[in-house]
Amino acid sequence: MNNDIFPCLWYDGDAKESAEFYCKIFGGEITTDTPVVMNIDLFGQRIMLLNGGAQFKKNASVSLMVICETEDEVQKYWNQLSDGGMPLMDLSSYSWSKKYGWIQDKYGVSWQLFLGDKAGEQKIVPTMMFIHDNNGKAKEAMELYTKTFLNSSIGNILKYGEGSEGHDTQEPAENVQHAHFVIDHYSLFCMDNSYDHSFDFNEGISMVVMTDDQQQTDNYWNALTSDGGRESMCGWLKDKYGFSWQIVPKRLIQLMNDSNQEKAYKVVQAMMKMQKIIIQDLEDAYNS
Known part of the structure; x- marks a missing residue:
């Protein structure tokens, strides 16, 4: 697992409170504790929390998917993240997972809780949603990222038109419903989405690459x-x-x-x- 690539979450003064919240839920630890930068270790993966001010707000264009081994594990995380949080997709059984839910926690971070098989060693996989002008460009983006970074590859790609039960028929058939790619041994997921969301990529969630x-x-x-x-x-x-x-x-x-x-x-x-x-x-x- 590559800990030289990791997500950075932007906060307005409450990074430490959030770090303690996540470590309690997922059983992690705080590894860096300064007024500006907090680093936490969850399941052996680094996540940075940055007290940068009020300029940027986190949103669901980038979410953190947690791949769980049991239904009880999904339920446990859901119950704790629901404290002050807001469901984005109800916790239920879906065609792609027997138990799955998407929730935004009280700090604005979006989590997808998924019962299924891990993508390599990672328990937590950042997931990028390509919307608005980027809709339909998920595959192109994966090609750019895997060409840029060493030790990279594109894994499974599921398109909306490939007969997935229950998919939104308004989505173009060639758009990516779900895909897995790796940059320098670090896994990410991505998808296209045609819905007119009120948000898009911003500095609220970024990826850090240590060189x-x-x-x-x-x-x-x-x-x-x-x-x-x-x-x-x-x-x-x-x-x-x-x-x-x-x-x-x-x-x-x-x-x-x-x-x-x-x-x-x-x-x-x-x-x-x-x-x-x-x-x-x-x-x-x-x-x-």
Whole structure:
């Protein structure tokens, strides 16, 4: 399992409260605890919670699917996530799962609870919904992502027109109802959806990619910002579909966590002025 790729959830001051909530529900632990960044470990997977302010709200364009082994496990998570939460699809039996439900919790994070077989080692699989102008582009997006990252592949693809019982007949037959793909050993799911939702991809949920060196940083940055993508600040970017990524050299984290707080502060100040992270410029700031 690759813990150099993981989701980041945006909060307005309540990241720690949320982290404690998830660790209690899923039996995880907090591994990083700062006023801005919380990291939690759930089932051996890293999730970042970022206190970034009120600017962005999480929504169901990206959800976290939890693959459960028993009906009781699905029910247990559903009961706890229902505390202040809102069902998006009722907990019930469906053609694709004997027990399944989709719920938005009180912190705005959407969870799909699914009784079924795991996709590789991962218990939690981020799921991207391609809607509005992106509707019908799920397969194209998978091809871009798997071409960009090493150790990647596209797995099973179920299209709406392939006879799945109970599917929405308003969906184009060639659209993706559900698909699995892997980027550098990290599993994600995706789907197309024609419904006119009031939300879309935004910075509320992003994917963090930790890189080994400048070449890897450049390769990922250039591939994801090409053909309609947009650079943002501090290692953030949006790809051509509006999905947000954080391309973060591991060296940045090392320098920011240096025991010499004055040097670490200089690194942070240098990083704040960057779009793509330039490791040598961070080193220069550290040594200045």
